[in-house]
Amino acid sequence: MQGSAKGKVVFIAGASRGIGQATAVGFAEAGAKAIYLTARSEAALGETRALVEAANPETACAIAACDVTRAAEVEKAVTECVARFGAVDVADANAGYLGPWVKIGETDPEGWWHNWEVNLRGTYHVIRFTLPHLIASAKRWAAEGGSGGHLILLSSIGAQLLMPGASDYQTSKHAINRLCEFVQTDHGADGIKCFAIHPGGVPTELGKQMPEAMHAYLTETPDLAACFAVWLASGAADWAKGRYLSATWDVGELAEMQNRILQDDLLVNRLRAQV
Template sequence: MHPSDNSLQGRVALVTGAGKGIGRAIALAYARAGAAVCCAGRTESDVVALADDIRATGGQAMAAAVDVTQETDVDRMVASCLEAFGRLDIVVLNAGVAAEGASVEASDAQRWRQTLDVNLFGAYLCARAAIPGLKAAGGGKVIMIGSGLGHTGQPGISDYACAKAGLWMLTRVLAQELAPHQIDVNELIPGPVDTAMTATAVAQSHLQANPALQQEWLKQPEDVVPLALFLATQPPRGPTAQSFGLGRRPI
């Protein structure tokens, strides 16, 4: 989907994990819909190239290199976004890493913690830092990129499943805390998407090991865009504390 409308005209969106895959597709789509986009990611060259691509087609964008597990990095990212564009309306928390791919017994404790640090603690830091800007704008949208595995679990990916389960709970708690400020918080579950992360041997083995996932539609990052646009363009006091999925089976 390549919208040419101005449904996000005048809005400012911050997208983490924007350098590749789903995050990049969402950032490009929001820019095409008129939003100014803060493209945030760990690899500076990726987000700089993305921001350049957006500006080359007449959009507004800035790049922010960030490690979402570092509080000072996250605070600097949000401050730079507000300085560049003057407001913040939409936050897409997409930064994440894949599972280690080991049973709890065989897992590496530091690798397990790293998955939670990036996928859950990083989202917490980004949400916390963004809230004052969203409040100052009079409301907004927070979109958590979750996973059905955070609702159902699966052997061998306890780190990833627990991180995404925590993200779903964070979605529900934040939605309740921020409802008085007209800030809606929802989870977007893409299901299997063909990205660099799902191309790893660990991800492939789990896709193959789960019969239900084999029945799923393997999407391209651009296939996530319509739902990301839907959530970003809902009216104030729209759906909140909800989980929206692109899968072909119930969570």
């Protein structure tokens, strides 16, 4: 994907470690013009910025402390990104939360809802405040014969599962998949390309919050999800916009299934009933 992000400005929420950090490095290696990094800790973001600068000294990089659950902070960060770098061509809503796995009848109400505050409300805030700039990007790149206006939402295979004790996390990720579809329905005509992605089983700090028995499935590296995000933002998979995709899938095989996926409207949330 070398050179595939040339000229693009990338906004990443949740970029201080793990998948978000690897994604920032991935876009730098792909030649991004600039990368704007946010997370709650500005100090932690400094490490990611250093990695970005080492990966590509020509990629400009800025950081800002930002809590995605606070609309005003996200709006301010996006505004500062545009003021500094002139655009948002790719937005990556990577910030997430996973609390203890507890059966619904034993959950702490505030803790249960916090999953939704971070995973869904936080994702919505990134969507809401980057969309006007992504729409402008899509139009500008289309006029130049390229592809812009890419929005990547971090979902999970958990969105498709029913694991005892994971009701807060898995339902919030399921909702992200549906939100992705709504973004595409509302703004597809504006040139937006939105994707909800499963990053693979990655042994991040968040992933290790799962019960220990699940750790055997954490076999991927953050680089896999990062490279998948860079590939999506290259325009190679624009035909799959509005869908749930997994970084663990072979992209060549996915491309070969394009006609079937579109014809049967696959990789979306639907209820099918036989009469």
